[in-house]
Amino acid sequence: MKCLALKLIHTHGIIHKYYFIILVFLIGALSSIFFNKFWNYVSNNTKQPKNLIVRRPFSIIGSDDHEIFDYDKSAHELIIRETEVDVVSDQDNVEALMSLLAANEMKAMGKGEKALKLIEHGIALAPKNPDLLNGYGELIETLRDDILTADQMYFQALIHSPNHKAALINRKRTQLIVDDMDWQQLKRIDEKRDMMASISDSNIALRRAKKEAYFQHIYHTVGIEGNRMSLSETRSILETRMAIGGRSIAEHNEIIGLEAALKYINATLINRLGAISVDDILEIHKRVMGFVDPLESGVFRQTQVFVGGHVPPGPSHIGTLMDNFSRWLNSESTLRLHPVRFSALAHYKLVHIHPFTDGNGRTSRLLMNMILMQAGYPPIIIPKGERHKYYRTLEFANKGDIRPFLRFIAECTERTLNQFLLSTTTEFSTDIPELDYDNIIINES
Ligand SMILES: *[C@@H]1O[C@H](CO)[C@@H](O)[C@H](O)[C@H]1NC(C)=O
Numbered sequence: 001m002k003c004l005a006l007k008l009i010h011t012h013g014i015i016h017k018y019y020f021i022i023l024v025f026l027i028g029a030l031s032s033i034f035f036n037k038f039w040n041y042v043s044n045n046t047k048q049p050k051n052l053i054v055r056r057p058f059s060i061i062g063s064d065d066h067e068i069f070d071y072d073k074s075a076h077e078l079i080i081r082e083t084e085v086d087v088v089s090d091q092d093n094v095e096a097l098m099s100l101l102a103a104n105e106m107k108a109m110g111k112g113e114k115a116l117k118l119i120e121h122g123i124a125l126a127p128k129n130p131d132l133l134n135g136y137g138e139l140i141e142t143l144r145d146d147i148l149t150a151d152q153m154y155f156q157a158l159i160h161s162p163n164h165k166a167a168l169i170n171r172k173r174t175q176l177i178v179d180d181m182d183w184q185q186l187k188r189i190d191e192k193r194d195m196m197a198s199i200s201d202s203n204i205a206l207r208r209a210k211k212e213a214y215f216q217h218i219y220h221t222v223g224i225e226g227n228r229m230s231l232s233e234t235r236s237i238l239e240t241r242m243a244i245g246g247r248s249i250a251e252h253n254e255i256i257g258l259e260a261a262l263k264y265i266n267a268t269l270i271n272r273l274g275a276i277s278v279d280d281i282l283e284i285h286k287r288v289m290g291f292v293d294p295l296e297s298g299v300f301r302q303t304q305v306f307v308g309g310h311v312p313p314g315p316s317h318i319g320t321l322m323d324n325f326s327r328w329l330n331s332e333s334t335l336r337l338h339p340v341r342f343s344a345l346a347h348y349k350l351v352h353i354h355p356f357t358d359g360n361g362r363t364s365r366l367l368m369n370m371i372l373m374q375a376g377y378p379p380i381i382i383p384k385g386e387r388h389k390y391y392r393t394l395e396f397a398n399k400g401d402i403r404p405f406l407r408f409i410a411e412c413t414e415r416t417l418n419q420f421l422l423s424t425t426t427e428f429s430t431d432i433p434e435l436d437y438d439n440i441i442i443n444e445s
Pocket residue numbers: 059060061062063064065263266267
């Protein structure tokens with residue numbers, strides 16, 4: 001009896017041991033599967049977006065790289081008009097609607113151009129009237145075959161009146177076409193960027209084009225803000241460090257500051273992936289404005305500013321807004337954007353916050369170009385001759401439609417790439433590349 005009990009306990013013990021071993025084995029196997037899956041998940045999710053990793057950053061060539069080869073105050077800062085004259089008098093409204101009626105009559109009679117003029121008159125009187133905006137879009141679409149502008153008009157009509165039936169129907173038709181056009185443009189840009197990346201860095205024509213672009217870049221970006229220095233004067237200051245007679249000290253300092261900022265970006269920021277901090281932006285600004293206004297450079301403004309009709313946030317909000325902005329700059333979803341769109345949005349957001357007393361436009365353009373260079377695109381030139389288009393598209397963004405601005409920046413990117421490709425692929429590539437955008441202004445001196 002006793003013996004049997006012992007035997008039972010004994011076998012029980014063995015069985016328990018068995019279970020125990022099996023259990024340990026199972027736990028081990030399951031957890032290894034689990035950890036494996038978990039690791040895959042984590043490593044997949046922390047992968048850099050492909051736009052940012054595979055690209056060799058664009059390095060600039062400037063005045064130190066020795067190679068074989070009426071002060072307009074009104075334009076001084078980026079002007080954003082947010083609030084147009086909002087008050088439309090009753091009389092204007094009535095007159096605006098009359099022009100719409102008259103325009104419809106003209107249209108019915110086949111007099112399209114007259115109809116267009118009438119509606120333009122109406123929109124000048126009542127710029128937010130959805131019927132007028134929609135009618136204008138329809139005319140532009142049929143008469144001019146200009147689907148981009150038409151879509152912009154329907155979009156605006158819907159901003160002011162989200163349930164406008166006719167605009168909704170029109171927009172449904174144009175949206176797909178326009179989205180497709182935008183993607184085609186970005187695709188072309190990427191093909192050209194890849195073509196450029198395939199040219200060796202030591203290619204002489206490319207090096208010359210880069211150097212030429214460097215001077216033009218500085219010339220145009222300070223020119224947009226009203227600097228009167230010509231391209232050759234800009235070049236001379238940077239190459240010889242000698243002053244130009246008849247130009248103000250500030251104009252000289254703006255050019256020197258911009259070069260310092262570009263070099264800083266080229267030397268430190270473009271090879272660093274990811275995280276762009278508020279401090280980076282301050283460091284850029286410190287160089288842009290350091291020679292012109294040492295005390296205000298590299299620090300946020302302490303006062304309220306008024307830029308045209310746009311009232312940027314008060315100084316006490318800037319810190320928070322900039323922290324939020326840098327979170328946006330580095331967020332997963334932002335990094336998944338196409339680099340051209342990412343850079344343009346970053347520009348828009350920074351200039352909208354307007355964190356500095358002066359130099360916001362230049363700092364925003366540098367930030368935009370830094371993002372582009374990180375992704376392997378050349379820094380783009382916004383020609384000073386296109387200043388008005390640049391401001392107008394920024395105003396559109398303030399009114400709720402950012403697409404015209406994104407398109408404008410994409411156009412500038414494509415044009416910059418075209419110029420680079422042209423200067424390296426023609427048989428005359430040993431000549432000084434033609435990168436000038438507005439000959440008239442460049443040749444003035
Ligand atoms: C930009 O950086 C590259 C290498 O990092 C350097 O060769 C080049 O001289 C720099 N350009 C300027 C203008 O500082």
